[in-house]
Amino acid sequence: MTAYKLVIGLEVHSQLLTQTKLFSGCINRFNPDAPNTQTDPVTIGLPGTLPVMNRKAFHLAVRTAMALNCEIARHTKWDRKQYFYPDLPKGYQISQYDLPFSNNGYLEVESDLTDDLKRVRINRVHLEEDAGKNMHDESGRGGDSLVDLNRAGTPLLEIVSEPDMNSAFEARRYLEELRLLLTYLGVSDCNMQEGSLRCDANVNLHIPQEDGSVIATPIVEVKNMNSIRGVEAAIQYEATRQYKHWQKTGETLGDVDKQTRGWDADKSVTFAQRGKEEASDYRYFPDPDLVPVTVSDEFLAQIRADLLEFPQARKKRFQSEFGLSEYDAGVIVDQGVEFAEYFEQVAKTSGDGKQAANWVTQDVQRELNDRGCTLSEFPIDAETLGTLLQRIVAGDLANKGARDVFAALLENEGERSSPADVDRLIDEKGLKLVTDTGALEGIVDAIIDKNEKVVADVQGGKQQAVGPLIGQVMKELKGADPKTVRQMLIDRILARGN
Amino acid sequence: MSKISLDDVRKVAQLANLTFNEDELVEMQAHLAKTIGYVEILNQVETEGVAPMAHPIDVVDVFRDDVLTPMLSREEALQNAPKTDGQYFVVPAILDAGE
Numbered sequence: 001m002t003a004y005k006l007v008i009g010l011e012v013h014s015q016l017l018t019q020t021k022l023f024s025g026c027i028n029r030f031n032p033d034a035p036n037t038q039t040d041p042v043t044i045g046l047p048g049t050l051p052v053m054n055r056k057a058f059h060l061a062v063r064t065a066m067a068l069n070c071e072i073a074r075h076t077k078w079d080r081k082q083y084f085y086p087d088l089p090k091g092y093q094i095s096q097y098d099l100p101f102s103n104n105g106y107l108e109v110e111s112d113l114t115d116d117l118k119r120v121r122i123n124r125v126h127l128e129e130d131a132g133k134n135m136h137d138e139s140g141r142g143g144d145s146l147v148d149l150n151r152a153g154t155p156l157l158e159i160v161s162e163p164d165m166n167s168a169f170e171a172r173r174y175l176e177e178l179r180l181l182l183t184y185l186g187v188s189d190c191n192m193q194e195g196s197l198r199c200d201a202n203v204n205l206h207i208p209q210e211d212g213s214v215i216a217t218p219i220v221e222v223k224n225m226n227s228i229r230g231v232e233a234a235i236q237y238e239a240t241r242q243y244k245h246w247q248k249t250g251e252t253l254g255d256v257d258k259q260t261r262g263w264d265a266d267k268s269v270t271f272a273q274r275g276k277e278e279a280s281d282y283r284y285f286p287d288p289d290l291v292p293v294t295v296s297d298e299f300l301a302q303i304r305a306d307l308l309e310f311p312q313a314r315k316k317r318f319q320s321e322f323g324l325s326e327y328d329a330g331v332i333v334d335q336g337v338e339f340a341e342y343f344e345q346v347a348k349t350s351g352d353g354k355q356a357a358n359w360v361t362q363d364v365q366r367e368l369n370d371r372g373c374t375l376s377e378f379p380i381d382a383e384t385l386g387t388l389l390q391r392i393v394a395g396d397l398a399n400k401g402a403r404d405v406f407a408a409l410l411e412n413e414g415e416r417s418s419p420a421d422v423d424r425l426i427d428e429k430g431l432k433l434v435t436d437t438g439a440l441e442g443i444v445d446a447i448i449d450k451n452e453k454v455v456a457d458v459q460g461g462k463q464q465a466v467g468p469l470i471g472q473v474m475k476e477l478k479g480a481d482p483k484t485v486r487q488m489l490i491d492r493i494l495a496r497g498n
Numbered sequence: 499m500s501k502i503s504l505d506d507v508r509k510v511a512q513l514a515n516l517t518f519n520e521d522e523l524v525e526m527q528a529h530l531a532k533t534i535g536y537v538e539i540l541n542q543v544e545t546e547g548v549a550p551m552a553h554p555i556d557v558v559d560v561f562r563d564d565v566l567t568p569m570l571s572r573e574e575a576l577q578n579a580p581k582t583d584g585q586y587f588v589v590p591a592i593l594d595a596g597e
Contacts, residue, residue, distance in 0.1 A: 018564050025567030035585050039575045040567070056564035077552040084515050086589040099552070134592060146586035149575070281513060291560050292552045 005206040006239050007216075008171050009163035010231075012178060013156050014188045015130065015196040016060045022129045022155040023051030023094065023290075030194045032133070035148035043153045045089030050289050053078075057155040058293065060187045061101060061127040062303050064157060067181055067310060068122050070105030072300060077292040078128075081282040086147045087132035095158075097284040100126035101293070107181070108312070109173040113166055120174050121162040130156040151195075157188075163202065168235040175199060175228045180311050184337050192226050199231050203238045204253065207246065216253040217242045222270055224262040234263040238270055314340060322353025331361050338375050342382045349386020352393045359389060363406060380409045380417050387419035391426065398481055401431035430478025443476045444488050448496070458493045466490055502531040 021028050024042035031038060042049045062072055079097040105122035132152035137143030159178070165171045179190040179197060190197040205217045222238055225231045238261070245251065261270040309317070311333050318329040318340075332343045339360075347356035364385070368378060388405055391397040397405070405425045409417045426432050447469050448455060457465035466489050473485045507527045511518055518526060572585070581588040 020564050020566055025562070025565060026569050027566055034572075036572045036575050036587070038569060040569045044570070044575055052560060052562040054564050055561035058561070075552075082513075086587065086592065135586070136592060142591045144581070144588045144590060145592045146583070147589055148586055281509075283513065286552050288553065291555070291557045294558045 003207065004239075004243055005208070006166050006168075006235070007163045007204050007206055008165040008168075008235060009202040010161045010165070010171060010174060011200045011202070012159040012161075012175070013130075013198040014064075014159065014182055014190065016057050016155040016157060017186060017188055018054055018056045018060065018155055020054060021153040022054050022057050022127070023153055024049075026153065028154045029150075030191075030196065031150050032148065035146075035150060038150040039152070043089070044149055045091075051094060051287075053290060053293065054155060057127065058101075059303065060185075061125070061155075061157055062295070062300075063185055063307060064159075064182065064187050065102035065105060065125040066300075066303060066307065067185055068102075068105040068107055068125060068159070070102035070122060070125055072102050072295055073099060074295050075099065075292060076101040076295070078287050078290045079284045080287045081284055083282060085131065085134075086145065087134050087149070087152065089132070089149060089152060093129060093131065094287055094290070095128035095284075096126035100124045101295075102126070107161075107174060107177055109170060109177045111167070111173070112169040118164070118170055120164045120170070123160045123162050125157060125159050128156050128158060130154045168232045168239070171201065171235055172228055172232040175231060177311075179228070180334060180336070184308060184311055186308075186337075192228065195226075199225055199228075201225070201231060201235055201238075203235055203242070205239065205242050205246065207243075215246075217246050218251055218253050218256050218259060220259045220261050220270075222261050222263055223273070224264075226265065230263060230265050233268060234270055237268065241270065308337070318344075318353075322347050322356070324353055324357050328354075328357045328361065332357065335365075342375050345382030346386040346389065349383055350389035350393055352389060355389050355393065356386070359385065359406075363403075367410065379412050380406070384409065384417045384419050384422060387422045391422065396432055397426060398431075398433055401426070401429070401433070404429055404431060432478075433481055440473075440477060440480060440485070440488065441492075443473055444485070444492055447472050447476070448489065448493060455493050455496065458490065459496075463490055466493070502527055502534065506530070 016028075018028050020026060021043060024040050026040040026043050027038050029038065042051060065072060076096065077099050078094050080092040081095045081097070082092040084091060103122075103124040105125065106119050107122060108117040108119050111118040130151050130153065132147055132149040135146040135148070137145065161174065165174060175197075182188040182190050182197070188196055192198070201222045202219055203222060204219045207215045207217065209215060220238060220242065222234050225234050260273045262273050263270055315326070315329040315333045318324045318332065319326060324332075333340050342364075343356060343360045346360055347353040350356050364378070364380075368375065371378075385406075388397075388402055388409075392399060392402050405422060408425050408429070409421060412421070451469060454465050454469055466486060469489050470482055470485050473489070474480055474482060504523055504527055507518075507523050507530060510530065511523075511526070576582045576584070576587065579587045
C-alpha cells in the first residue's frame with residue numbers, strides 16, 4: 001500500500017505538418033536560424049488583415065481526433081483568447097473555447113499498475129494558432145527580450161487528457177503512444193527538441209486517510225519539459241516533492257492557487273514559476289473574422305477512408321499474418337510507419353515473416369544505426385532484401401552466404417541495389433547451395449582417395465583431422481554446405497575402415 | 499444602472515494593459531457603468547428557444563487551400579517595429595518569464 005495515489009493529466013500541443021500557416025499562405029517551417037523571415041501581414045497582425053482557415057490543417061486535425069476515438073462536432077467555431085504577450089502580435093490567440101471540433105476520446109496505453117492496457121480518456125482536441133517565440137536576456141540584468149514571429153500563426157493541435165494516469169510510466173507511455181500515432185498519421189513530426197510536440201503536466205496526489213477519506217494536494221502544472229523522459233522524471237520528482245510538502249504544511253487542494261512549476265532538466269528538479277498576476281481571464285468571444293465550420297457525413301467518411309492502419313492494429317496484424325511474436329511486432333511498428341512498411345514488403349517477398357523480422361530488426365537496424373541514415377537512404381530496398389531471404393527460404397542459400405551477399409549489396413554505395421543483384425552475387429561468389437548429393441559424393445570420395453594419412457587419423461579417432469579436407473571439397477564444389485561436407489567425409493572414411 | 503466597483507475598473511484596466519490614476523479610475527467607473535447599462539438593454543430580449551449565434555452572417559465553411567502565398571521580407575516585417583536589432587523585434591524585458 002503506497003502512501004498516496006498519483007494523479008496526472010497531460011496537455012499536449014502538437015504542430016501540424018502543413019505547407020502553410022493556419023490562417024494564411026505563409027510558410028510553416030521550423031527555422032529559428034533566420035528569425036522573422038517567415039511572416040506575412042496576417043502573421044504579424046497588421047490592421048485590416050483577415051484570417052482564412054487552412055483546409056488541410058482542419059483535415060489533419062479531424063484525422064487525429066478520429067484516431068483518438070473522439071466524437072467529431074458537426075458544428076464548430078473559433079474564438080479569440082485575449083492576453084498581452086509580445087509573441088502574440090494581434091493581442092489575442094485564435095483558439096477554440098466552448099465548441100471545440102472534437103471531444104470525448106481515449107487512448108489505450110501500457111501500464112505498470114495493471115496487466116491490462118490503461119484507457120486514458122481524452123477530454124478534447126482543438127485546433128488553434130501557435131504564438132511566436134521570445135528570447136529573454138539570460139544575464140539576469142533585465143535586458144530587452146527578442147521576438148521571432150516565424151512560428152506565429154502555425155497550426156497547433158491541443159490534446160487534453162483527463163487526469164487518468166496514475167504513474168510517471170503511464171504518462172510516458174501515453175506520450176510515446178501519442179507520438180507514434182501522430183507520426184503514423186503523417187499529422188506531425190513530433191520533434192520535442194524543436195517544439196513540434198510540447199507537453200504540460202497537471203500533477204497532484206490523493207492521500208488516503210485512516211478514516212477512509214481522501215485528501216487531495218494542490219494541483220501543480222509542470223512546464224518546460226523537452227523530452228518524454230523529462231516528463232517522466234519531472235512527474236516522479238513532483239510526486240515526492242508534493243508528498244513532503246504536504247507532510248510539512250498540510251496544504252490541500254483549494255488552500256492555494258494552482259501553481260506553475262518549471263522543469264530544470266540539468267538539475268532534475270522542478271522550480272516555482274511566478275504565476276500570472278491575474279487569474280486567467282481571457283475574455284473569450286467568437287472571432288467575427290472567421291465563420292463556423294460544419295462537418296458532414298461525407299466529410300467524415302472521406303477522412304475515415306484516408307486513415308492509415310493504426311499502430312496497435314498493425315501490431316496485431318503482424319502477429320497473425322506473419323507469425324511474429326508480440327515483442328517483434330512491437331519493435332517493428334514502434335520504429336515508425338516507414339520501417340513497418342519496409343518489413344512488410346520484405347516479409348511478403350521472402351514468404352517468411354520471422355526470417356524477415358530477424359533480418360530487419362538486427363542486420364538492417366544495425367546498419368541504419370551505424371550509418372545514421374534512414375530507410376529511404378539505405379542501399380538495399382525491401383524487394384531486394386526480400387528476394388535474398390527468399391533464396392534462404394527456398395534452400396538455395398545458407399544464412400552465412402546470405403550475409404555475404406547482404407554485405408556486398410551494402411557496398412553498392414550511390415546506387416540502389418535491385419533484386420537481380422541478389423542472384424548475380426550468389427553466382428559470382430559461388431554461394432548457391434549444392435543439394436545434388438551425387439556430385440558431392442563423387443568429389444568427397446576423390447579427395448579421400450588422395451589423403452591416406454588423414455583417413456588413418458580419422459579412423460584412429462581423430463575426427464578433427466578431417467578439417468583440411470573440408471576446404472579441399474569446398475574448393476572443388478563452391479556452395480557446398482560445410483557441415484554436410486564434414487559429416488559426409490567422416491561417414492565415408494569410417495565406412496572404409498569396416 | 500449596473501453597479502461597477504472601482505475594483506472592477508482596476509481589473510478591466512489591467513486586462514486591457516491600461517494604467518489610470520485614482521481620478522481617472524472614478525471617471526472610467528462612470529463611463530463603464532453607462533456602457534454596460536446600455537448593452538444591458540439586450541437582456542430584455544426574450545431568447546428562450548433561440549439557437550446561439552456564432553456569427554452574424556449566415557455563411558459557413560470558408561477554407562483556403564494549403565498553398566504558399568508571398569511573404570514579407572525581414573526588412574518589411576520589422577519596418578514598423580518601435581525597436582529592432584535588424585533580426586528581431588526588440589521588446590522590454592518580459593517580467594513573468596519564470597524565475
